[in-house]
Amino acid sequence: MLEWVEQEQPRSARWRSEAGSAPPRRIQPADDTMTADAAYRLASEGTGLLWRGDFQNARQLLQALARRADRKPRKGAPAGPAEPGEAFHRHRMAQGQRARILSMLLIELAGDYAIALRRAPDLRLACAEAWGPPDGMPSVASLRELLGLVGAHEWRKKGVEIAALGPAPNNRIHAHYGVFSPVRGEYIDLVAQAPLPATTLAFDIGTGTGVLAALLARRGVQRVVATDQDPRALACARDNMARLGLAQRVEVVEADLFPPGRAPLVVCNPPWVPGRASSPIERAVYDEGSRMLRGFLAGLAAHLGPGGEGWLVLSDLAEHLGLRSRGELLEWIEAAGLQVLGRSEARPHHPKASDPDDPLHAARSREVTALWRLGARG
Structure with missing residues (x-):
């Protein structure tokens, strides 16, 4: 369970993570007034940003976080390892850290998987395909994972x-x-x-x-x-x-x-x-x-x-x-x-x-x- 305080009231919801990640220890509500730099700093520190603003703006913020996570190291940084195996493992570690930062942007779903945000799409079918029928319990998942559910739903519907x-x-x-x-x-x-x-x-x-x-x-x-x-x-x-x-x-x-x-x-x-x-x-x-x-x-x-x-x-x-x-x-x-x-x-x-x-x-x-x-x- 994910627990947090919002408007001086205790809140809780089921935590969903396909990667098996533990829920963030700190939760901070966020909306359209938060800048990308502030969001990136908080996410890098391990703070989960529970989005309360416009859904499409959350998608844009996720893209902005990705651009910051993908910035190249400053000139003068040590050269990468020469051995392919070591380079691969280091790159995997860096990608894992990137994924952890991007997964800090969170979306709350109602017990039927509905999303009560402005301009939020109907993801109930995609969620049910991935997680099973809804059980009436509210839940929280990262926006990044939710968008993955949408992509998987489209692949499943269209086929190869x-x-x-x-x-x-x-x-x-x-x-x-x-x-x-x-x-x-x-x-x-x-x-x-x-x-x-x-x-x-x-x-x-x-x-x-x-x-x-x-x-x-x-x-x-x-x-x-x-x-x-x-x-x-x-x-x-x-x-x-x-x-x-x-x-x-x-x-x-x-x-x-x-x-x-x-x-x-x-x-x-x-x-x-x-x-x-x-x-x-x-x-x-x-x-x-x-x-x-x-x-x-x-x-x-x-x-x-x-x-x-x-x-x-x-x-x-x-x-x-x-x-x-x-x-x-x-x-x-x-x-x-x-x-x-x-x-x-x-x-x-x-x-x-x-x-x-x-x-x-x-x-x-x-x-x-x-x-x-x-x-x-x-």
């Missing part, structure tokens, strides 16, 4: 057209809030073009939106078991299978990696970068200690049918960032009793870097995504 699933309109994947949208096409194309073993059964490990499970079914696999342990991903994948008419062929089950049994084909597209995720959506990209990747490799041989193949779809971003070497990956493959049967790769298309100082953007200029075909040794 996946050419490999066939002609429109029956080829769209709709991502729910907190589930990574399949906006990168190269890993989907690699799965669409890889030689498909003769099989009627496949496992899709960590299915997310279910896009690869749907692709395998559209390629002719009669039964696909798709696993995930995130409730939002499970609901999202089931919704997409129903939309695509594949619910009878794709079974979505809750599991940490593998379902029971073996399959002639096991596919996995794990997070690509070893690092701690700061929000649910980042778990599709960041995997601390390469837990999912190593778990998939360690358990693959025990879940492959005789002569079966495991398809590991993996970017080499971690290699360019100095977080994991190609040699380490090959050692893990060998230690798991696996052998490489083949490898195909594709270079993703990235837009021009919005932040040239971000080591991740620099690594993406050399990034290659590969599909590793793996089999059990012996």
